[in-house]
Amino acid sequence: MSTVNDEETAAASAVPAPPVTRRRLLGAAGAAGLLVGGGSGAAVAAAARTEPTALSSVGAGRIPFEGARQAGIVEPAQARAHLVAFDLAPAADRRAAAGLLRRWSDAAREMTGQGPGGQGRPTTPAAYDDQVADDAGPSSLTVTFGFGRSFFGRTGLTGRLPQALAPLPDFPADALDARRSDGDLWVQIGADDALVAFHALRVLQKAAQGTASVRWQMNGFNRTPGATERPMTVRNLMGQIDGTNNPKPTDADFDRKVFVPAGGGDSSPAWMADGSYAVVRRIRMLLDSWDHLSVARQEQVIGRRKSDGAPLSGGGATTPVNLAAITGDRSFAIAGDAHIRVAAAASNGGAAMLRRGFSYHDGIGTDGAPDAGLLFVAWQADPLRGFVPVQRKLDGSDGLSRFLRHEASGLFAVPGGAGPGEYVGQRLLEG
Numbered sequence: 554m555s556t557v558n559d560e561e562t563a564a565a566s567a568v569p570a571p572p573v574t575r576r577r578l579l580g581a582a583g584a585a586g587l588l589v590g591g592g593s594g595a596a597v598a599a600a601a602r603t604e605p606t607a608l609s610s611v612g613a614g615r616i617p618f619e620g621a622r623q624a625g626i627v628e629p630a631q632a633r634a635h636l637v638a639f640d641l642a643p644a645a646d647r648r649a650a651a652g653l654l655r656r657w658s659d660a661a662r663e664m665t666g667q668g669p670g671g672q673g674r675p676t677t678p679a680a681y682d683d684q685v686a687d688d689a690g691p692s693s694l695t696v697t698f699g700f701g702r703s704f705f706g707r708t709g710l711t712g713r714l715p716q717a718l719a720p721l722p723d724f725p726a727d728a729l730d731a732r733r734s735d736g737d738l739w740v741q742i743g744a745d746d747a748l749v750a751f752h753a754l755r756v757l758q759k760a761a762q763g764t765a766s767v768r769w770q771m772n773g774f775n776r777t778p779g780a781t782e783r784p785m786t787v788r789n790l791m792g793q794i795d796g797t798n799n800p801k802p803t804d805a806d807f808d809r810k811v812f813v814p815a816g817g818g819d820s821s822p823a824w825m826a827d828g829s830y831a832v833v834r835r836i837r838m839l840l841d842s843w844d845h846l847s848v849a850r851q852e853q854v855i856g857r858r859k860s861d862g863a864p865l866s867g868g869g870a871t872t873p874v875n876l877a878a879i880t881g882d883r884s885f886a887i888a889g890d891a892h893i894r895v896a897a898a899a900s901n902g903g904a905a906m907l908r909r910g911f912s913y914h915d916g917i918g919t920d921g922a923p924d925a926g927l928l929f930v931a932w933q934a935d936p937l938r939g940f941v942p943v944q945r946k947l948d949g950s951d952g953l954s955r956f957l958r959h960e961a962s963g964l965f966a967v968p969g970g971a972g973p974g975e976y977v978g979q980r981l982l983e984g
């Protein structure tokens with residue numbers, strides 16, 4: 554599942570970090586030379602050849618933590634992700650929760666290179682330092698925080714519970730594992746480097762100690778930037794180009810679809826201004842069955858060509874889909890149960906969302922098949938005008954659903970971002 558991870562936005566979204574200073578790199582190279590000094594001649598020669606180089610483009614990508622909106626929503630989905638839900642400790646109240654969001658925001662600010670010591674490089678809050686991300690640049694790290702419905706009861710804030718955070722309906726085909734669903738708090742960590750992402754996760758876990766503990770964790774991935782000749786929409790584990798027809802930040806109605814307006818909305822209180830709602834679903838792909846289909850059949854199931862993502866109604870990948878197109882034998886070019894027909898805004902009263910997911914692969918399941926699929930993350934201003942109507946339709950009539958199993962689910966209110974000196978959620982917790 555892709556995102557705005559497309560040609561148009563890839564270059565624009567990450568701010569290159571200032572280059573690493575020569576002194577710093579020479580220091581590191583010198584230390585490496587000392588370390589191998591007693592070793593073989595070949596090792597010494599290899600160390601001597603170690604020229605200081607600037608951070609590669611991957612390490613240099615920096616996405617500011619501070620802003621009216623949280624990072625990690627509109628930027629291209631990174632190569633690595635940890636999606637983690639936390640539950641508050643029994644004794645943790647609203648004050649403790651506020652302290653946690655303050656610690657988390659400060660840590661995220663520092664790790665993304667915006668903190669007190671930051672100069673564009675990630676720093677680690679000293680109290681949690683494990684040095685795992687030392688030497689790496691920010692690597693497009695984003696940390697995004699959200700609140701689950703249960704958070705409001707736990708902190709005495711039910712009066713501020715958004716209507717839009719109503720529980721998702723039970724979809725008949727769901728096979729949800731409650732232990733891997735929901736949660737008081739949700740954190741999405743994304744980075745283009747695995748160590749940077751892991752490090753951020755550990756720092757946030759340590760900062761939570763005594764206040765909240767991990768309820769579930771899911772680890773995802775996408776194509777690494779630079780792996781293709783030019784930036785392009787990613788493929789999911791079924792091999793499809795996924796994300797082509799996502800709303801684009803340049804669309805006139807993008808903000809209205811994805812973000813809560815200033816002052817709140819019909820179903821959102823004012824503290825959610827500039828925020829969004831994240832629907833998170835762990836969707837297992839029944840890959841062994843899928844791989845038995847011919848490519849032609851797979852293309853009919855989706856409604857797009859597998860090679861380049863072009864719609865079966867004609868044209869190239871970015872050609873608008875024509876759901877009315879008829880083939881020579883007078884049938885629809887895009888089948889009645891094709892995924893893109895059933896999911897289309899036109900089939901769902903205009904319902905739309907920004908899909909920004911990550912693939913996952915957790916080895917082989919107890920059934921002997923790959924435990925792999927999509928960590929589907931959909932962003933919208935109101936789930937009742939986004940995910941809910943679309944999933945209702947897909948659940949009953951999507952040809953793709955025969956090859957999927959929804960195994961876990963969560964809905965989280967992701968408030969607007971933090972400005973200098975602020976923490977995420979401050980307007981909820983202190984307003």
Ligand SMILES: C=CC1=C(C)c2cc3[nH]c(cc4nc(cc5[nH]c(cc1n2)c(C)c5CCC(=O)O)C(CCC(=O)O)=C4C)c(C)c3C=C
Pocket residue numbers: 789791793794795796797798799834836837838855857874892893894896897898906926927929940943944947957
């Ligand atoms: C409830 C929303 C959706 C779920 C759940 C979902 C799961 C899912 N989708 C794919 C693969 C593709 N989806 C594509 C398009 C597409 N999917 C949704 C919604 C959900 N998908 C929408 C709204 C759209 C756009 C429809 C349109 O108007 O064109 C595509 C085509 C390429 C693209 O536009 O992204 C693919 C491929 C998988 C594998 C999956 C669950 C694992």
Ligand SMILES: [Fe+2]
Pocket residue numbers: 892896
């Ligand atoms: Fe889809």
